[in-house]
Each structure stands twice: as structure tokens, then as C-alpha cells.
Amino acid sequence: MARKSSASRRAATKPASGRRTKRKPAAKHKAAKCVYYFGEGKADGNGKMKPLLGGKGANLAEMTRIGLPVPPGFTISTEICTYFYAHNRSYPRTMQAEVEEGIRRMERIMGTTFGDTKAMPLLVAVRSGARDSMPGMMDTILNLGLNDETVLAVAKATKNERFAWDCYRRFIQMYGDVVMGVQKRPEEDHEPFETVIHELKHERHHKDIDDTKLSVADLKEIVARFKNLVKERTGKQFPNDPWAQLQGSIGAVFGSWMNDRAIVYRRKYNIPQEWGTAVNVQAMVFGNTGVNSGSGVAFTRDPATGEKVFYGEFLINAQGEDVVGGVRTP
Structure with missing residues (x-):
């Protein structure tokens, strides 16, 4: 039997139309969602999403959905915690844009602007939120967004200078401890920030007084001493940029999933390490x-x-x- 020529074989393999078939473009995988928003009666999540949003994030979403007065915010999912530890404490490329959108939504709802130095700025709380409650085991930062300029804007907008400086000293203490690692050394009996407050009370009032009795001048001096303590212990200035403060706080809360307290608590209550924690960023209520x-x-x-x-x-x-x-x- 005669064999077909090479040309005949090529012709036989061509489509009947004589045209080349077009390959379908590869399906694009949609980037995983990092941030789930809640506010004004609407929420991306709900109460059944605790594995993804943690207990706090899921409940905030559910309460928002049923019409309770929940301050607006957003939850960074537990999947990002898993990514964080699997990728050398880094984040997906899409996360920053989603976080910025979350802040913009909060600004619109609250009628304030993050980092505003002319009017009342948006201040936020950054909290953990595991699937199962782990009270006191992970870290929290409150009053985030304050610096030497925004504190003056808060004082002016609220006509309450003491309140503004009380928030600022609280923020420096929490951020300095949680994010910058200014904590008690082995040879110290007390937390360093508390030592600063104690010493000032005895210098100026000659006794221990309740924190609510500290004057505006006292609080301003505490802020200055807190900043000096941070510089002395870390070699770094306390950050003034609210966006840098937010980035540092998110990383610290994810990082607290693996602190000693949290590890011991998980072992005691059989909470799997791979569950991770969510991070909740929410407008402050004072x-x-x-x-x-x-x-x-x-x-x-x-x-x-x-x-x-x-x-x-x-x-x-x-x-x-x-x-x-x-x-x-x-």
C-alpha cells in the first residue's frame, strides 16, 4: 500500500476550514479577598464565618447586619495570618489596597479623615480575633492615628485637651509595648511605662493618685517621657505617620498569635495553631x-x-x- 506524502499527512491533520484553531486564554484566578468590611448596616461577612473572620470579626459583621449600632471597620481574615507565617511575615500584594479602601469607607461613615491635622481625625483600634475566644492572650492597640499634630486637632475639635493627651499617652504606651517591644526586662520589677507614670506622680503629687487625676501638664510630660523611653530602649523615634502606625500594628497583632501566652493557652485548650487569628480595625469610640x-x-x-x-x-x-x-x- 502506497504511503501518503508528508504534504498529504499535514493536509489531513488540518481542520476542515483550513483555519488554525484558537486556544482559549487561560482562566485568570481571582485574587483571594483579604479584607471584609462592615458598617452602616452592611457587612461582607456574617456570624457563620468564624473560621475565616474569627469570633470577633464574625460577630461584628452579624451585629452590623441586624442593625445594631456597630462602629464601622474591617476584618483582615485568618487566611492572611496563615500567609503571613508562610511567607516570612509578609502579605499578599492586594492587601494594602484593600486596607486603604477600608480606611476610606470608615472616613466616609465617620465624617473624619485618617491623619487629619485640621479637624477631628479618624482614630482606630486594632484588635486580634481568633476563631475561639482567647481573652488577654493576644495584643491590642487603641487610639491609633495620634501624633504631635493630630493630638492638637483632637484637643481643638473636642474642646477637651485632657482627653486628647490622655489618648495620646495611652497610644504611645500600647504601641511602644506591643509593636516596638518596650517591655519589662528580667532585672526589672515593673513595666517600664508604668514606672514612668509612677515616678511622675510622686515627683509632682508626692503620692499615688488615680490616673484620672493627672492634669494636662502631667499628661504632656508623660508623653515626652514615654517617647524618650522608646528612643532609649529601641534606638528608634516613635512613628508619626498614621499609615506606618497601622502597618506596624497589623503586623504586631498577627505576630501575637505566636507569642508565649497565646501558645501556652492554645496548648491548654486544644486550639490548633493553624487556625490563626484575624485582625479587626475599627473606628474608636471613647x-x-x-x-x-x-x-x-x-x-x-x-x-x-x-x-x-x-x-x-x-x-x-x-x-x-x-x-x-x-x-x-x-
Whole structure:
């Protein structure tokens, strides 16, 4: 039997139309969502999304959806925590744009601007949020967005200079501890920031006084001493750029998933390490504006006995960390 020529074989393999078939372009994979927004009665997440948003993030989304007055914000998912540790403490390329969009949404809802030096600036809280509650094990930063200029804008906008400087000294203390690592050394008996406050109280008032009794001048001096302490311990200036503050805080909260406290707690309660934590960034609501404001915690059961009764504790002229951290007795 005669063999076909090479030309005949090529012709036989061509499509009947004589045209080349076009390859379909490869499907583009949509980048995974990093940030889930909530505010104004709308939320990207819901209460069933605890594995992705953590307990706090899922509940904030659910409360927003059912119409409760939840300050706006966004949750960076637990998947980003996994990515963070798998990629040398870095983030997906798309995350920064999503975080910036989250801040823009908060600005629009709150009517304030992040880093504003002319009017009341947007200040935010940055908190952890694991799938299962891990109270006190991971880190929190409050009053983020304050610096030497925005603190003056807060004082002017609120007509409450003491409140502004109280927020600023709180922020430097929390950020200095959590993000910059200014913590108690082995040879020290007390936390360094608390030592600064104690020394100032005895220099100026010759006794221990409640923090609420500190004057504006006292608080300004504490801010200056706190900054000197940060510079002395770290060799770095305290950051003034609110965006740099936010980036540092997000990294610190993700980093706190692997701190010693959190590791021990997970082992005790059989919480898997691979679950990770979410990070919640939310507009601040202030309990330290004076005697007509306060902060507290509430439960649907008595935490000591388990009895099904409404139970709560609060402090006047305080922020939430004063209640849960034992700074003052409720």
C-alpha cells in the first residue's frame, strides 16, 4: 500500500476550514479577598464565618447586619495570618489596597479623615480575633492615628485637651509595648511605662493618685517621657505617620498569635495553631472623655458561677483596657 506524502499527512491533520484553531486564554484566578468590611448596616461577612473572620470579626459583621449600632471597620481574615507565617511575615500584594479602601469607607461613615491635622481625625483600634475566644492572650492597640499634630486637632475639635493627651499617652504606651517591644526586662520589677507614670506622680503629687487625676501638664510630660523611653530602649523615634502606625500594628497583632501566652493557652485548650487569628480595625469610640463617659464589659451569664443572669462591670472616664487589664477596679 502506497504511503501518503508528508504534504498529504499535514493536509489531513488540518481542520476542515483550513483555519488554525484558537486556544482559549487561560482562566485568570481571582485574587483571594483579604479584607471584609462592615458598617452602616452592611457587612461582607456574617456570624457563620468564624473560621475565616474569627469570633470577633464574625460577630461584628452579624451585629452590623441586624442593625445594631456597630462602629464601622474591617476584618483582615485568618487566611492572611496563615500567609503571613508562610511567607516570612509578609502579605499578599492586594492587601494594602484593600486596607486603604477600608480606611476610606470608615472616613466616609465617620465624617473624619485618617491623619487629619485640621479637624477631628479618624482614630482606630486594632484588635486580634481568633476563631475561639482567647481573652488577654493576644495584643491590642487603641487610639491609633495620634501624633504631635493630630493630638492638637483632637484637643481643638473636642474642646477637651485632657482627653486628647490622655489618648495620646495611652497610644504611645500600647504601641511602644506591643509593636516596638518596650517591655519589662528580667532585672526589672515593673513595666517600664508604668514606672514612668509612677515616678511622675510622686515627683509632682508626692503620692499615688488615680490616673484620672493627672492634669494636662502631667499628661504632656508623660508623653515626652514615654517617647524618650522608646528612643532609649529601641534606638528608634516613635512613628508619626498614621499609615506606618497601622502597618506596624497589623503586623504586631498577627505576630501575637505566636507569642508565649497565646501558645501556652492554645496548648491548654486544644486550639490548633493553624487556625490563626484575624485582625479587626475599627473606628474608636471613647470612654475617657470625662465623668459622663465610660467603658465596660457585659455578659449574659455570671462568669464566676455560670448563673444565667445579666452581669457586667464598668468604669467611668476610662477606656476598655482599663477594665479588662486591671488598671483600675470597676
